[in-house]
Structure formats: C-alpha cells, structure tokens
Amino acid sequence: MYSEKVMEHFKSPHNMGELKDANAVGEVGNAQCGDIMRMYLKIEDNVVKDAAFKTFGCCAAIASSSVATDMIKGKSVEEALNIKNSDVVEALDGLPPVKIHCSVLAEEAIHKAIENYKEGVK
Amino acid sequence: MEKRIYLDHAATTYVRKEVIGAMLPYMEEPYGNPSSLHSYGSAARKAIDSSRAKIAAILHALPEEIYFTSGGTESDNWALKGTAYMNKAKGKHIITSKIEHPAIMNSCKELEKDGFEVTYLDVDSEGVVDTEQLKKELREDTILVSVMTANNEIGTLQPINEIGKIVKSNSKAVFHTDAVQAAGAVGIALDDMPVDLMSLSAHKFYGPKGIGVLFIRKGTRIRPFHAGGEQERGKRAGTENTPGIVGMAEALELAALEMSNESVRQAALRDKLIKRVLGEIDYVRLNGPRENRLPNNANFSFDFIEGESLLMRLDAQGIAVSTGSACSSASLEASHVLLAIGLKAETAHGSCRITIGRGTTESDIDYTVGALKKSVGELREMSPLYDIKAAMGN
Numbered sequence: 001m002y003s004e005k006v007m008e009h010f011k012s013p014h015n016m017g018e019l020k021d022a023n024a025v026g027e028v029g030n031a032q033c034g035d036i037m038r039m040y041l042k043i044e045d046n047v048v049k050d051a052a053f054k055t056f057g058c059c060a061a062i063a064s065s066s067v068a069t070d071m072i073k074g075k076s077v078e079e080a081l082n083i084k085n086s087d088v089v090e091a092l093d094g095l096p097p098v099k100i101h102c103s104v105l106a107e108e109a110i111h112k113a114i115e116n117y118k119e120g121v122k
Numbered sequence: 123m124e125k126r127i128y129l130d131h132a133a134t135t136y137v138r139k140e141v142i143g144a145m146l147p148y149m150e151e152p153y154g155n156p157s158s159l160h161s162y163g164s165a166a167r168k169a170i171d172s173s174r175a176k177i178a179a180i181l182h183a184l185p186e187e188i189y190f191t192s193g194g195t196e197s198d199n200w201a202l203k204g205t206a207y208m209n210k211a212k213g214k215h216i217i218t219s220k221i222e223h224p225a226i227m228n229s230c231k232e233l234e235k236d237g238f239e240v241t242y243l244d245v246d247s248e249g250v251v252d253t254e255q256l257k258k259e260l261r262e263d264t265i266l267v268s269v270m271t272a273n274n275e276i277g278t279l280q281p282i283n284e285i286g287k288i289v290k291s292n293s294k295a296v297f298h299t300d301a302v303q304a305a306g307a308v309g310i311a312l313d314d315m316p317v318d319l320m321s322l323s324a325h326k327f328y329g330p331k332g333i334g335v336l337f338i339r340k341g342t343r344i345r346p347f348h349a350g351g352e353q354e355r356g357k358r359a360g361t362e363n364t365p366g367i368v369g370m371a372e373a374l375e376l377a378a379l380e381m382s383n384e385s386v387r388q389a390a391l392r393d394k395l396i397k398r399v400l401g402e403i404d405y406v407r408l409n410g411p412r413e414n415r416l417p418n419n420a421n422f423s424f425d426f427i428e429g430e431s432l433l434m435r436l437d438a439q440g441i442a443v444s445t446g447s448a449c450s451s452a453s454l455e456a457s458h459v460l461l462a463i464g465l466k467a468e469t470a471h472g473s474c475r476i477t478i479g480r481g482t483t484e485s486d487i488d489y490t491v492g493a494l495k496k497s498v499g500e501l502r503e504m505s506p507l508y509d510i511k512a513a514m515g516n
Contacts, residue, residue: 010431056505058430
C-alpha cells in the first residue's frame with residue numbers, strides 16, 4: 001500500500017519530538033478522526049531554523065509530518081506557507097488516494113504553526 | 123533468522139497439509155464435472171456426497187440440509203436476502219444486531235433500500251446482544267432474525283440457544299446465525315439448537331478460501347439467487363468446487379477432532395497474553411468479555427496511539443495482527459463493533475486484534491508482548507496525546 005519513502009519515514013521519522021525553544025507551535029486534527037499533528041518551529045530572521053513534530057495517526061500521517069518538517073527547514077516563512085499538500089505527496093513518492101488527507105493535514109499544521117508565530121510577534 | 127509470527131487467524135488461516143493432500147487428487151484425477159453422467163463425473167459426485175455427509179455428521183445435521191457456497195459472505199447474503207424475499211408477503215421486519223459482520227450489515231442495508239425494515243439490537247459493553255430488547259422488538263410481521271454465534275473482532279460468544287428460543291416462542295421468524303468465526307473453535311450441534319440457517323466458511327478453520335456452507339434446516343423456505351443448472355437440489359447453481367468441498371470437509375473433521383485439546387491450549391495462551399499485556403503496559407484495556415469469548419481472540423485498545431501504525435510497527439518485527447482503527451479501513455470509519463460496545467472513537471482507533479492459531483507457541487506470545495511494549499512505547503513518545511496526559515497526570 002505504501003511507497004518505500006513512506007515506510008522509511010514511518011520506521012525512522014525525521015525530527016520527531018519537541019523543540020524546547022520553539023516559538024511557533026500549531027496543532028491540527030482531532031482524536032475523533034484518528035489524526036492529530038503538532039508542529040514545532042523555531043523561526044529567526046524570517047527563516048525556519050528548526051522544526052519538529054509529534055503525531056497521533058497512521059503511517060501516512062507520521063510520514064507526512066516527518067517529511068514536512070524536512071521540507072520547511074531552512075525555508076523562509078513565505079516559502080514555508082507556499083508548500084502545498086501535493087508537494088508533501090510528491091516528496092513521499094505518492095500516497096494512496098484514501099490517505100491524501102494526511103498530506104493536507106501536514107500543510108495545515110505548517111500554516112497553524114506560522115499563524116501562532118505571527119500572533120506571538122504582534 | 124527473522125522471526126515471523128502470524129496472529130491474525132480471525133482474518134484467515136493457512137491451509138493445513140492434510141487438507142491440501144485431500145484436495146490435490148481432485149484437481150488431477152477425479153476432476154470431472156459432478157453433474158456429468160460418465161465415470162469422471164460420478165467419481166467427483168461421490169466425493170461431494172461423502173464430504174456433505176461428513177460435514178452434516180459433524181454438525182449434527184442431515185446431509186440434505188448442507189448447501190455449498192463460495193464462502194461466508196455468500197452464505198450470509200443468501201440467508202438474509204433469500205429469506206427476506208421468500209417471506210415478504212408475510213412481513214417485512216428483520217432483526218439483527220449492531221455488531222454483525224459487514225456481509226450481514228450491508229445485506230440489511232440493501233434490504234432497507236428495497237422496503238424492508240431492519241431493527242439493529244443493542245449490545246452491552248462486552249458485546250452481548252440485548253435479549254430483553256429482542257423480546258420487545260419481535261412482531262407479527264418479523265420474518266427473520268440474524269445474530270452471529272461469535273464476534274470476529276472482540277470474540278464475544280452470543281447466547282444463541284436462548285436467542286433462538288425467544289425467537290421461536292414469540293414469532294414465526296426464521297432464525298439465522300453467522301457461525302463463521304465459531305465453527306471449528308467451539309462446539310456446534312444443530313440438533314440441539316433452535317437455528318434455521320447457519321453460515322460457515324472454510325478458510326477460518328484451516329481449509330481453502332472460496333468455499334463455505336449454508337445450513338438450511340429441513341422445512342425452511344429460501345429463495346435461490348444463483349440461477350443456472352440444477353446443482354445443490356436446484357437451490358444454488360454452479361459447477362461444484364469438488365477440491366474445495368473435499369478440503370473443507372477434511373478441515374472441519376480435523377478441527378472437530380482437535381477441538382477439545384486445541385481450545386484449551388489456545389485459551390491458555392490467550393489468557394497469558396491478556397494477563398501480561400494488562401499487567402505490563404499501562405493505559406490499555408481489553409475489548410470484549412474476559413471469560414465468554416472465543417478461545418483464540420484478544421482485542422486491546424492502547425491509549426494515545428493509533429492502530430494502523432501499531433500494526434505496521436509489529437509487522438516490521440515479524441508479527442501479523444489486525445486493527446479496528448478508521449485509518450486502516452477503506453471507508454475511514456472506526457470499527458462499528460467497538461463503537462457499539464461504547465468505546466469513544468479515539469479508543470477504537472487505538473485497537474489491536476490478536477488471534478491465536480494452531481501453530482502459536484508460548485514463546486510467540488512472549489515475543490509479541492515484548493514487541494508490543496517496544497512499539498507502544500515508541501509510538502507514545504511520538505504522540506501529542508501522551509504528552510498532554512503526562513503533563514496532567516505526573
């Protein structure tokens with residue numbers, strides 16, 4: 001069902017855990033649906049210096065959040081906001097149609113975290 | 123050497139050697155069409171007749187009450203729709219339970235679209251059907267009641283004899299039971315059960331896939347759906363699957379012979395598994411009854427983690443299980459059985475079903491407990507929910 005890339009990220013997730021000095025935290029999803037992603041970002045000089053995640057969910061959810069943290073590290077806030085779920089799917093070499101919503105959740109988690117950062121900055 | 127442990131016997135079983143041995147000749151030698159008049163055909167016919175008699179004897183039924191189908195799903199569909207359409211002049215009310223197999227649930231949904239009224243009985247927190255509610259729901263126009271003998275997800279054994287008596291003394295309804303998970307695991311004696319129809323499936327008791335039985339008690343009228351030749355006394359057309367039938371009879375015979383020993387042995391392994399998991403892992407619950415369950419079935423919900431990811435982590439360690447999580451189903455809905463016994467959706471998502479088999483050993487159980495502890499621990503570390511709990515509780 002899953003690509004090798006998805007299984008890689010699932011078996012050894014990248015950037016799993018909390019960021020102690022995170023200044024941007026966003027959580028999306030709900031336990032009822034069976035998917036919750038929380039993204040921690042450290043943003044300095046408008047660049048995502050570091051990212052980490054915690055996820056409750058299936059292989060696709062874990063892999064999506066893992067690859068998403070890879071994708072936004074080193075990007076500017078604007079570039080991070082431009083990342084679409086289709087980019088996440090591509091980075092994973094594809095997801096089964098029934099799992100596409102996991103990539104959407106990852107995109108939303110990034111947006112929520114950056115929103116949280118912007119509110120903090122105000 | 124990588125260890126591989128199969129613990130998903132409720133999903134399917136391997137075909138045992140003796141069964142393969144019994145089937146093979148019928149693919150190469152007496153391979154004739156059983157309806158053919160020549161000797162190739164009559165040899166196959168003979169094998170089918172003796173297999174039918176064998177199965178009937180084991181189940182305490184008559185050979186002419188045993189009908190061969192393509193499996194449990196066909197048997198269930200036939201039982202429900204065949205009874206509904208045969209009796210619709212008498213009434214259009216059907217009663218079943220909230221925890222039946224999808225073959226029953228979806229057959230009922232189809233019948234509802236066609237004007238039948240279906241009542242789905244509640245179950246208690248262990249999955250036992252509400253017999254008081256059954257008594258209240260039975261009506262003049264109830265034509266069919268269908269309740270499974272044993273539940274495939276949480277192993278609950280239903281009080282089939284009590285249910286059958288209630289149906290028979292309060293209505294004229296036909297009583298069907300889906301015994302797909304029960305056959306081969308617990309004793310079935312149809313001469314002592316107030317049951318009119320019963321479904322069985324060979325691939326759950328070490329027989330081949332693609333073959334099953336519908337028991338139709340003498341005198342029970344049912345509409346046939348497989349139109350064609352006159353096979354199965356004109357009730358189910360289609361050239362008979364001789365190797366499958368022979369294999370199924372062999373498998374059921376062996377299961378019946380081994381049942382008293384195997385059920386005790388498997389129950390002991392199941393109990394060890396349950397004791398160790400509940401004792402050594404925290405934030406876990408057992409789904410289904412502690413005592414009144416299939417000897418080989420255990421079903422746990424682990425808080426804060428999700429079932430599919432647990433399943434895949436166990437798979438990476440060589441262990442095969444299944445889950446009732448929404449993420450693992452094509453419909454993205456959590457197990458209707460777990461929701462019916464009152465679990466919250468998130469608890470249903472964290473479920474893991476482990477079903478033991480003939481080949482399961484004690485060391486398999488110990489290895490599995492170790493793997494569960496490891497994987498549950500790793501997934502909890504990754505989970506934002508465990509985080510919150512730790513912050514709150516500690």
